[in-house]
Every structure is written in C-alpha cells, then in structure tokens.
Amino acid sequence: xxxxxxxxxxxxxxxxxxxxxxxxxxxxxxxxxxxxxxxxxxxxxxxxxxxxxxxxxxxxxxxxxxxxxxxxxxxxxxxxxxxxxxxxxxxxxxxxxxxxxxxxxxxxxxxxxxxxxxxxxxxxxxxxxxxxxxxxxxxxxxxxxxxxxxxxxxxxxxxxxxxxxxxxxxxxxxxxxxxxxxxxxxxxxxxxxxxxxxxxxxxxxxxxxxxxxxxxxxxxxxxxxxxxxxxxxxxxxxxx
Numbered sequence: 001x002x003x004x005x006x007x008x009x010x011x012x013x014x015x016x017x018x019x020x021x022x023x024x025x026x027x028x029x030x031x032x033x034x035x036x037x038x039x040x041x042x043x044x045x046x047x048x049x050x051x052x053x054x055x056x057x058x059x060x061x062x063x064x065x066x067x068x069x070x071x072x073x074x075x076x077x078x079x080x081x082x083x084x085x086x087x088x089x090x091x092x093x094x095x096x097x098x099x100x101x102x103x104x105x106x107x108x109x110x111x112x113x114x115x116x117x118x119x120x121x122x123x124x125x126x127x128x129x130x131x132x133x134x135x136x137x138x139x140x141x142x143x144x145x146x147x148x149x150x151x152x153x154x155x156x157x158x159x160x161x162x163x164x165x166x167x168x169x170x171x172x173x174x175x176x177x178x179x180x181x182x183x184x185x186x187x188x189x190x191x192x193x194x195x196x197x198x199x200x201x202x203x204x205x206x207x208x209x210x211x212x213x214x215x216x217x218x219x220x221x222x223x224x225x226x227x228x229x230x231x232x233x234x235x236x237x238x239x240x
Contacts, residue, residue, distance in 0.1 A: 023085055024123050026068075027147030028057045029131075030213070031140055035167070035174045042145075044210055049146040051213075056131060056142065058121075067109060070094055070119055072134055078119060079109050092119040127168050143167050143174070145213035149188035156207065156222040158183040165215035169204030171197070176215045185209045185217075187224065194219075 028048040034040070043050045048057045053074035060068040062079070070092055071077035078094035085091075093116040101108035122130035124141070132138040144167075158179045165176040169191050179185075189206035195218075202219030 023126075024058070024090055024121070024129070025126055025144075025147045026059050027214075028055050028145050029129060029142035030055050030145055031136070032128075032143050032174065035143070035176060040145075040212065042211060042213070047146060047148060049213065051145065055145070063105075065106065065109075075134075078117065079105070081109065081113055081116060088123045090121040090123055092121070093117075094119055125168075143213070146208075147188075147214060149208075150206075151187070151189055153208075154187045154225050156185050156187050156205070156224045158185065158217070158221060159223045160221045163217060163221040165207070165212060165217060167215060169195075169206075169216040176213050179212075179217070183209065185222075187222070188214070190219075 026047055028050065030051050031054055034051065034054070040051050047059065049055070050057070050073050053072075055073045057071050057073065058068070059070075060080070060083070062069045068080040068083075069077045070080055076097045076099075078092070078096050080092045080094050082093035083090065084093075095109060095112035095116055097105075098108065119133060124130065126147075127144045129142050129144075130139055131142055132140050158181055161181040163179045163181075165179050167174045167176060185207040186209070187205050188208050191204045194201040194203050197218065197220075200220060204216045205219055205222060205224075206214055207217050207222070208214050
C-alpha cells in the first residue's frame with residue numbers, strides 16, 4: 001500500500017513538473033505597442049524572432065545544457081537555473097552572464113549558482129505576458145512573436161486580400177498586420193476546435209512568415225497544401 005502511494009506521488013510530481021515547465025512555451029515576445037507598426041524589421045534566430053532591442057526571449061534549454069536563458073536583446077543574457085510556477089507567475093532564478101566566460105559557460109554558471117537574481121513573468125496565456133522589470137513601465141504587456149511548432153509544419157497560401165494576422169485566435173484581439181493575397185506562410189499550430197463566424201466553421205491556424213510576427217489566421221482564408229486537414233476554400237476580399 002505504501003509503495004503504491006509513493007508511486008502515485010512520484011507520477012503526480014512528474015505530471016505537475018511537466019505542465020509547470022510547459023505552461024509558457026519558449027520563444028520571443030515584444031511590447032504590445034508594436035502592434036500595427038509599419039514594419040517590424042525582424043531578424044530570425046531559429047526558435048526566436050528579434051525586433052530592435054525590445055524583444056525578450058525565453059529558452060528552457062540552451063545549447064543542450066541543463067539550463068535555459070532569459071534575455072532582453074541588447075543586454076547580456078540571464079542563465080536560468082531554477083523555474084517555478086506560482087499561480088500564473090513564472091519565477092525564474094537566474095545568474096547574469098559576464099564577459100570573459102564565452103568559452104566556458106558551464107564553469108560560469110557553476111560559480112554563480114548561489115548568487116541568483118529573480119525574474120518574474122505574469123502569464124495571461126501562452127500568447128500574452130506581463131513583464132515590468134528592466135526599463136519597462138510597470139504592467140507592460142508583451143505579445144508572442146515566435147515559438148515552437150505544435151503540429152507538423154505545413155505550407156499554405158493566403159487566398160484573399162486584407163486578411164488579418166491576429167495576436168490570438170479570436171476576433172476580439174489586436175491585429176499584427178493585414179496579409180496580402182498569395183502570401184506563402186507555414187502553419188505551426190491550430191486550435192483544438194473549429195469556431196463559427198458568419199455561419200461558417202473553421203479552425204484558427206498559427207502561421208509563420210519571416211517578415212512578420214507569428215500570428216493567427218482564420219482557416220477560411222488559407223489554402224493549405226494538399227493532404228493537410230482544413231484546406232480552405234477561396235474567399236472574397238474580406239478583413240477577417
């Protein structure tokens with residue numbers, strides 16, 4: 001009986017740890033005031049997209065080490081040695097990198113593991129966070145501009161003009177920009193269920209394009225490569 005109870009606690013701890021670590025995906029975020037700017041000047045760095053010096057990026061694993069990093073671009077990174085989820089607050093215990101250890105990062109982390117700073121991120125959801133450390137005003141909201149693919153990546157083409165690239169998969173959120181007809185994108189996520197708009201039901205899809213933040217497009221306005229679920233019909237000059 002006692003053995004079974006201990007095994008139960010063991011598996012519960014694994015589950016809690018799993019969901020705690022994956023509550024907020026890795027990736028990059030920028031302040032919400034960047035929405036609908038004329039151009040984003042995005043640089044791509046694998047999992048992360050970078051905009052000017054106002055991007056914050058989060059990784060749970062860094063170059064196959066057993067620690068991650070948190071960085072505001074333009075500053076030295078913070079290596080994350082501990083992370084805790086307290087309610088909707090992601091608390092990161094970090095040591096800030098110093099020049100001179102570029103070739104021996106592990107030794108630097110080992111030497112500084114007892115002298116940690118705390119970074120706190122308030123999670124609204126996986127697409128939006130609040131972060132007010134560094135030079136940002138208190139309560140500054142950040143929107144996700146990149147992250148890992150959640151489904152096998154497929155290609156798609158925007159099939160209408162003025163199609164909104166949205167911050168979240170709904171009609172009540174901010175819009176990054178409007179996409180032109182014929183734009184080629186990659187699909188990296190979709191909602192778990194279809195949503196009805198104007199009498200039609202489609203999934204929302206998260207799309208990736210090198211020149212824009214990751215964002216959500218209503219499935220009606222995407223022609224998805226043959227063989228993928230949710231291939232879209234042609235639309236007509238809408239602003240969804």
